[in-house]
Amino acid sequence: AQSVAQPEDQVNVAEGNPLTVKCTYSVSGNPYLFWYVQYPNRGLQFLLKYITGDNLVKGSYGFEAEFNKSQTSFHLKKPSALVSDSALYFCAVSVRDDYKLSFGAGTTVTVRA
Amino acid sequence: NAGVTQTPKFQVLKTGQSMTLQCAQDMNHEYMSWYRQDPGMGLRLIHYSVGAGITDQGEVPNGYNVSRSTTEDFPLRLLSAAPSQTSVYFCASSRGLGPLATDTQYFGPGTRLTVL
Numbered sequence: 001a002q003s004v005a006q007p008e009d010q011v012n013v014a015e016g017n018p019l020t021v022k023c024t025y026s027v028s029g030n031p032y033l034f035w036y037v038q039y040p041n042r043g044l045q046f047l048l049k050y051i052t053g054d055n056l057v058k059g060s061y062g063f064e065a066e067f068n069k070s071q072t073s074f075h076l077k078k079p080s081a082l083v084s085d086s087a088l089y090f091c092a093v094s095v096r097d098d099y100k101l102s103f104g105a106g107t108t109v110t111v112r113a
Numbered sequence: 114n115a116g117v118t119q120t121p122k123f124q125v126l127k128t129g130q131s132m133t134l135q136c137a138q139d140m141n142h143e144y145m146s147w148y149r150q151d152p153g154m155g156l157r158l159i160h161y162s163v164g165a166g167i168t169d170q171g172e173v174p175n176g177y178n179v180s181r182s183t184t185e186d187f188p189l190r191l192l193s194a195a196p197s198q199t200s201v202y203f204c205a206s207s208r209g210l211g212p213l214a215t216d217t218q219y220f221g222p223g224t225r226l227t228v229l
Contacts, residue, residue: 034217042222043203043220043221043222044203044220046218049217099161099163100161101146101158103156103157105154
């Protein structure tokens with residue numbers, strides 16, 4: 001069975017500082033990895049995904065993530081956080097030919113001015 | 114395009130009542146799914162469909178039914194509501210062609226359900 005762990009319930013950073021949200025995964029086979037963001041009272045929005053190829057993936061709003069197969073991690077990063085980045089972030093994983101996407105519990109990011 | 118729409122936005126039920134949460138998409142997506150979101154548990158897959166007439170169970174299917182008579186619509190039915198079904202429900206869709214697992218899912222705005 002596939003699973004995702006987001007070890008931090010909350011991440012707090014000051015505006016302008018780097019932001020990192022951690023994600024580790026467990027699958028049988030090659031993983032497909034996703035990051036979604038949820039703003040208050042809204043549905044989830046896609047940020048970026050890793051399918052194959054370059055381990056560094058760039059996505060929306062200046063976010064990027066690095067796939068590390070040896071550490072089974074897919075951490076989300078942003079070089080300079082904005083107050084508007086405050087939201088709930090979800091990491092998710094699936095595998096080829098499996099129609100199920102498994103989500104982590106989510107990490108609440110708060111960026112203070 | 115309206116994307117993925119869900120109705121109602123809010124609903125309060127009494128234990129034992131039944132209801133249907135509506136989900137529709139206008140992107141001609143083959144794959145549709147229902148999730149529930151509970152604090153500290155992320156999103157859990159309830160049911161999914163890979164095309165009209167085809168549905169399957171996800172991680173937490175008990176107490177819920179689905180059908181997919183058209184590509185556009187994927188309603189979720191609560192047969193006899195229980196307090197444990199108090200949650201926020203999200204519908205999602207994706208193209209679902211080829212290696213399905215790589216397709217981005219598009220989410221609706223959610224339905225907040227309270228069962229008393």
